[in-house]
Amino acid sequence: MMNDHLTLLRRLRAASPLDEVPTREALSCHLAARVDEVGAPAFAEFAYLQIVAAKTWGAERTAHFARVLRDARLSPKAQDKCPWRTAERLAEFLPVEWRAALLEQIAISRKGQAVFGRTIWSSDYTKSVLTALGRWTEHCESAGRDIVPKATSLHAYGLNLVQPDAAGKHTTTGTAANYLQRIVAGLAVATRGRFLSKACEFVVADWRERAKNEGASTKTGSQLVGASALYGLGFRLMAEANARSLRGIRAATLFRDGLVLAVGAALPERARALTWLEFDRTLTLIDRTHIYIELPGEALKYPEARKAQAGYDVIFENPGLAEALHAYRADFRPIFDDGLHLFPSVHGKPGAITSAHLGRLTGDITEREFGVRIPIHRLRDNVATEASENLIGGAYAAKTLLRHADEAITGRHYDHSEGLKAAQEFDDFIEKRRKISAELIL
Template identity: 25%
Template sequence: MSLVLPLDEWPAQDRDMWLNLQTEGGPLDDCGALSHLRATSLKTLELRYARWLQWLITSDAEAITLPPARRGTLPRLSAWLRDLSHTRPMTRFMFIDGVLRILSVADPTQDWAAQRKLKAGLKRAAGRGDRDRKLGRVLSSEVLFRAGLSLATGHAEAASTPLSSMMCLRDGTMIAMLALMPMRRRAFAGLRIGTSLYVAADTMTVALPGDLTKSGHPWEADVPQNVEPLLRRYINEARPFFMERGQQHHNVLWVGRSGTPLKKDALSPRIAEQTLKLTGRRIPPHFFRDAAATTLARSSPEHAKLIRPILAHTSFGTAERHYIHAQTIEAGRDYAALINQKRKARR
């Protein structure tokens, strides 16, 4: 049985509530309380609420007859949390946060103080998520760029078939480009020639609209000169090769072996698998952003200031965290070097 209740199976009152919250009113009409959110954010909230509804149907069916906001009592949310105890703290927080976000705007007159206190406790327990999964997996951007360059050149030239060669060129270009232009996975997979990637005789520019950035602000940057030759070769050789194989005609930049768009769910494992072969560590696309931030922070406090514009963040919080993290790494290395020197002196 699915853990998520499909939208078309939601109770009528929940479906009506959800649609009303998204309503974009005219100049004289009231807009829904969630109408300002982007489609991806709305979909995330929808899935979290759908998980809540499925749990209610399975574990507390009588509650379905109540108005949506009246179901979100502290005892009922606590019972749901007990059934979610097998999930990570951050996952539990996100589920409760999503449901309360919907219910509290659906009925702002209800007293949500106890539920918000519960959410605050979950947020403290979750911290910033499971950091252990990144331990030892955040390589420097330079290492990742060299790995991509090696794959796009040496490995591509040594490939046994034209298809393998073109795939090496594509994958290597993706890795090298992400190393120096660490975009979010959705934005990277959604690049389109002539729309978000502009190719001129002497420059190549990435221009992301606000709906492809987390902050909602447009982001623009020239493709670095180190990456530009690889990207041009991919566009001129590998991409036409793939497009011809599948008789495809579109402007999506990254394509699969048959020319169809390489969607983010296929792009991520491909990059992770190739980095594992090249570096011995599986590096998914979103780790490239950590790599860039840590690389800049290790360089100098001045370079750390570049983290915010490069990653398109709205605050300096991430830059500060990575700078502190980098200082900790360097301090550990300095300490290890000092201990090593003392050991040599005693011999």
């Protein structure tokens, strides 16, 4: 007995490239009816219909099949909770005598308007301060210490943080320094300025100096593969997605991941800024060669009081990346949803993927390709290193690219250029000795 699925399957098999492709609306109605009739097996049936249709009309003209299937399979995910409400809940677990002042600080920071004598905090920094205060009070309760620290007790807490646990894991010196700084900053607010200790501030400065001398334990020289290599990997992933015979969510995700690397190398911003990229809002395709980026201060690493007035905007010429963005918007981005965020979630969450997810994603991709994890923030190191060696202006050019106020910051944290040029010369040498040279064109 013929059912709706077999009827449509027979029609698709008999179709010619000149026939009309079934519309998204018609396919949505068909799939909804089949789900009501047979349940989950309808999804596998529909996926096979796309394979058959792609043989007749090609991957590009049948990409909307994947969107119909995705919409039917995914239920809308809830929006992430408001970070300020999370901060208010964290404040409720702190000593009662601190809560009023901390909640007042949250309210002032949430408005984002400068108040004389008060420092505006970001939501992330607020949560970090409250978390640090929470851990500090728990430590004091278990150790029988006063929750208002002295230099000796604060230093002892830093030493406690860096001690390995039963599994051998421990907090780094840099992280411990951050915890101590946040405790001191949080107590200054919580006590309405009554806690002022030069000795504790000296302890924080000492721990920061220790961290600076030790360097970042998560950064290694093997993570410096060069911005060009990361940019090239991004285009190889996009070319692979473009060459697939079927335009489904896997192909769309592969193209998106390639774009993450290419954009991250061409626009060396922090992960948070990259998650703000959105077509026609913060990213505008002027033509087939020029791209306009306009990021608000909220997306950037600026003091909170400056974010309302400051921003970042640039027009740069990059025909390859512009062409990739055009292809992505037309053919691959609509497979996720109707949104305009450059890097959407595979799991159907509204908006862009988080900055933490972006870091894990680039780490996973580069570990597979290069054998070493390079999270998104370390792309900045690769850009700075390559720019320092190859651009006119050297470290000053790298400083401008990374928008550092001081050239010394670039040199201390990001420029590791020594030896990279020699490695690149060797790479050029072995590339010339290849028997076959092929260039992937998107």
